[in-house]
Amino acid sequence: MMRNIIRTNLVLGVRSYVYPIYVLIGLAYGLMLMVFPEQYLPTMVPVFILFEPGLVGFMFVGTEIFAEKKDGAIGALSVTPIDWRSYIVAKTLIMGLLSVVGAVLIMMVGTRSLEGVSYVIIGAFLVSIVYTLLGIGISAKYHDLDDYFVPIMVVLIVSLLPFAHYHGYLTNGIWKVLYLIPSYPGIYFFRAPFEDIPAKTLALSTAALLLWAVIAYYVAKIRFYKYAVEGLR
Structure with missing residues (x-):
């Protein structure tokens, strides 16, 4: 069952150009990094x-959800033997693997080196799982990218704040709350x-991201069923 769902998602993602574009964005980021002086690479x-x-995956999975709502693929989950929870897991795994490919491309092209890439692979996969599940849960309520734009911007801003704290720009003790944001543990893997x-x-x-993944899964499971599966019956 899971294998068939993954295969179907891959076919749909490739046909709609979502997955190829996702990988090409990673290549584009790597090419952009090539213009930075070497001393800026540890930051950029x-x-x-x-x-x-994280952030591109959060947006792309929402776009996929909207497209599959319009095509009737998600609505069919309520009347077919396909387990909608398996649908969520399959999409999350695919986005996780695509994120690893994109992250490796960024490292390989942007730094002309794969030294320490194992840390990047682990971090990219875990961060992708969290943000993909959050993307599924949050986007399930919306019907197009226009409605989803505000959540995207909120997640973007909040997820980038840990970088400012990590580099010493937000020094007040209150900013320690940023440790709770899932992008923060990702920084350590990427650094x-x-x-x-x-x-x-x-x-x-790793423990923090796994805990976030569990929380995000339950958010995705509850909201996807409520707004996407039941909501389209």
Whole structure:
């Protein structure tokens, strides 16, 4: 069942050019990084990698949901034996794998090196899972990209704030609340190729992202069923 759902999602994603465009965005980010002097790469590469698995993925999965609502693919989940929870998991896994491809392209093209890429792969996959599930849950209520625009901008701004805190621009103690944002643990994985990040920090970051993934899954499961599956009957 899961294999068939993944295969169908891949076919639809390729035919609609969503997945090829997603990978090409990673390549484009890598090419953009080539214009930066080498000393700026430790700062800019993590930002671009976060955009790929997190923020771009958040937007693209919403676009997919809207298209599949209009095509009737999601509505069919309520009258077919296909488990809609498997649909969510399949889409999340596909976006996670695409994010890894995009992140590796960013590293390979942007830095002309794959040193430390294992950290990037782990971080990109975990961050993608969280943001894809959040994207599924939040976008389920909307019907087109115009309605989804405000959530996209809110997630974009909030997710970039941890970078300002990480680099010492938000020093007030109140900004420690930013540690709760899922992009923050992702920063440590994306910085690991450029600086020595303690293993304990990476382990805690993994735990934080896994916890976020569980929370995001339940958000996606509840809202997708309420607004997309039941709402289209």
